[in-house]
Amino acid sequence: MVGKPATHHTRSSNQPDDRIFDPADLERVRRGFVGALSGGILDDAGRHVIDPRRYEFLRDGRDVPDTVNPHLWRHATLNAHHGLFEVCDGIWQVRGYDISNVTFIRGATGWIVVDPLTTMATAKASYELITEHVGHRPVVAVIYTHSHADHFGGVFGVTSQADVDAGRCAIIAPEGFLHEAIGENIIAGPAMARRATYQFGPLLEADPTGHVDCGLGNSVPMGPPGLIAPTIEVTKTGEEMTVDGVRIVFQLTPETEAPAEMNFSFPDFAALCMAENCSHTMHNLVPIRGALVRNALQWSKYINEAIELFAADTQVMFASHNWPRWGVADVAEYLTLQRDLYRWMHDQTMRRANRGLVATEIAEELQLPPEFLAHEHTRGFYGDLVHNAKAVYQRYLSWYDANPANLHKLPPVEAGTRYVELAGGMDRLLAHARERFDSGDYRWVVEVVNHAVFADPTNQAARNLQADALEQLGYQAESSTFRNAYLMGAKELREGPPKLTQGARRARDMIRAMTIEQVFDTIGVRIKSESVGGVRVAVNWTFTDMAGTRDERWILGLSNRALFATQGRHDPHAQVSVTMTRDMLLNIVAQETTFLDEIGKGTVVLDGDAGAMLAIFGNVDEIAAGFAIVEP
Numbered sequence: 001m002v003g004k005p006a007t008h009h010t011r012s013s014n015q016p017d018d019r020i021f022d023p024a025d026l027e028r029v030r031r032g033f034v035g036a037l038s039g040g041i042l043d044d045a046g047r048h049v050i051d052p053r054r055y056e057f058l059r060d061g062r063d064v065p066d067t068v069n070p071h072l073w074r075h076a077t078l079n080a081h082h083g084l085f086e087v088c089d090g091i092w093q094v095r096g097y098d099i100s101n102v103t104f105i106r107g108a109t110g111w112i113v114v115d116p117l118t119t120m121a122t123a124k125a126s127y128e129l130i131t132e133h134v135g136h137r138p139v140v141a142v143i144y145t146h147s148h149a150d151h152f153g154g155v156f157g158v159t160s161q162a163d164v165d166a167g168r169c170a171i172i173a174p175e176g177f178l179h180e181a182i183g184e185n186i187i188a189g190p191a192m193a194r195r196a197t198y199q200f201g202p203l204l205e206a207d208p209t210g211h212v213d214c215g216l217g218n219s220v221p222m223g224p225p226g227l228i229a230p231t232i233e234v235t236k237t238g239e240e241m242t243v244d245g246v247r248i249v250f251q252l253t254p255e256t257e258a259p260a261e262m263n264f265s266f267p268d269f270a271a272l273c274m275a276e277n278c279s280h281t282m283h284n285l286v287p288i289r290g291a292l293v294r295n296a297l298q299w300s301k302y303i304n305e306a307i308e309l310f311a312a313d314t315q316v317m318f319a320s321h322n323w324p325r326w327g328v329a330d331v332a333e334y335l336t337l338q339r340d341l342y343r344w345m346h347d348q349t350m351r352r353a354n355r356g357l358v359a360t361e362i363a364e365e366l367q368l369p370p371e372f373l374a375h376e377h378t379r380g381f382y383g384d385l386v387h388n389a390k391a392v393y394q395r396y397l398s399w400y401d402a403n404p405a406n407l408h409k410l411p412p413v414e415a416g417t418r419y420v421e422l423a424g425g426m427d428r429l430l431a432h433a434r435e436r437f438d439s440g441d442y443r444w445v446v447e448v449v450n451h452a453v454f455a456d457p458t459n460q461a462a463r464n465l466q467a468d469a470l471e472q473l474g475y476q477a478e479s480s481t482f483r484n485a486y487l488m489g490a491k492e493l494r495e496g497p498p499k500l501t502q503g504a505r506r507a508r509d510m511i512r513a514m515t516i517e518q519v520f521d522t523i524g525v526r527i528k529s530e531s532v533g534g535v536r537v538a539v540n541w542t543f544t545d546m547a548g549t550r551d552e553r554w555i556l557g558l559s560n561r562a563l564f565a566t567q568g569r570h571d572p573h574a575q576v577s578v579t580m581t582r583d584m585l586l587n588i589v590a591q592e593t594t595f596l597d598e599i600g601k602g603t604v605v606l607d608g609d610a611g612a613m614l615a616i617f618g619n620v621d622e623i624a625a626g627f628a629i630v631e632p
């Protein structure tokens, strides 16, 4: 046990509603089991990428611990099943070695792979597992269902750039895939990466008082993503393709769970892949790591379209996360509930918003109705209704609730100091909070003591009380992402602030796929405004490996402390010209080399005032990682 025990308030909150436990789910996660890995998966350097043995406590049949929400516990025990599974004749899945699933479809000569996981090591181990049990077949096609890294990042574990270049393996993706795959993480990448540690909890101990699940799967693997660009883009719904003798019918679903996503059916197998548009959990309308808010209304409508297109002919439905469902009637009921869930959240949030309720009031008032509570796949093990209601509100009306008292609030330290003073000092504030803790009013405790921690982050009594309250909230949370966030907050309050370090190098293969415009955008959000007052420069760029395209010539400059970039021409008054390859620019951004080194080698040629280059690149902030979240 790494955390504190559950209080009696938490124990009584964690009473399960036994009626909802569908025994069929346990059969579904076991159905077609072929074999499992006996140990963890290591990367080339011998480090553990993922290790299911850490989660043995979810499989030993023990009673539900009182430190885990009983519904989340049950969901976690289902996600903890791992191995190779036969979904139907000709289709296999490897589940439980990554947060996502990889699916293998038998073609005439080889495998069609759907979603090759997050990182090369887990994809490679999955390919080896199916090879061991079903025999070797070459991978002749890879389908990316959508633009999130846990669905393409392991592509080098099942094929190679050489095989793709030689036409031995096709890469099929929805329209706009490449742009979105790179785009989602460009501007806010470092902030999202840090916030994601709260969402997924990879630094928490695997333990009934710590990490138990990630909702969409057991846990996230530790390894960099790779990317091979698609060779075939699916551009319209109804598009049909025969790949290695297998017929596939596609449905594009942009602006749903991901900006570029698609469902598709395999008529010869009576099988339907719902990508990540349907899972065995309520999904996020915005993840707590942060992202652009998703379109719940479109999401629901695309599930409705999938029902119209495919449901009548579907004997088995599988998805990019969790487990499949079998039988025409069962699949139809499942899809209907999923469709209605997203529509209900959208409509009932906006109904209340249009009557003047603000996001926190809507989140408090909305309760999942019995229709959704009765099924585990419509409960919030990943997304949470509290967060999703706010997401819908934010999409249409922004974070601002229209009350001018909230228009220009004091930031946390300034407000915290004043709240402590208002309470009559730190001791009085903490005494009040302790009383509320004893009565189980944990949401109020974390609001009040948060002010204390921001007023004085060195006050260990305040930190410990805040950690204790966050921990009990974590134990009670049905959503794995809420649980992980609460427990991460508790951990950092107890163990001290995280170390602020220089950000990890971005995954090289992801950088390779960036456009020049995207590279310049990432530099723009790192410019130290305070150091570039009065600086006005323009730099002409010639990318020799982009000759003949609009990317051959660029102007990059600073004006009024802001970066600007113009494609397709040069500025006759520019102070300096730079000639290099786009490839070299990407190497420099990946921190594999520097401008200075390359100028020395002659691979980057400057003509004019080198100081103009320095005015931009000498004033770029370091990428930070490990910034504080639960304290100043």
Ligand SMILES: [Zn+2]
Residues within 6 Å of the ligand: 100, 148, 150, 151, 216, 276, 320, 321
């Ligand atoms: Zn995913």
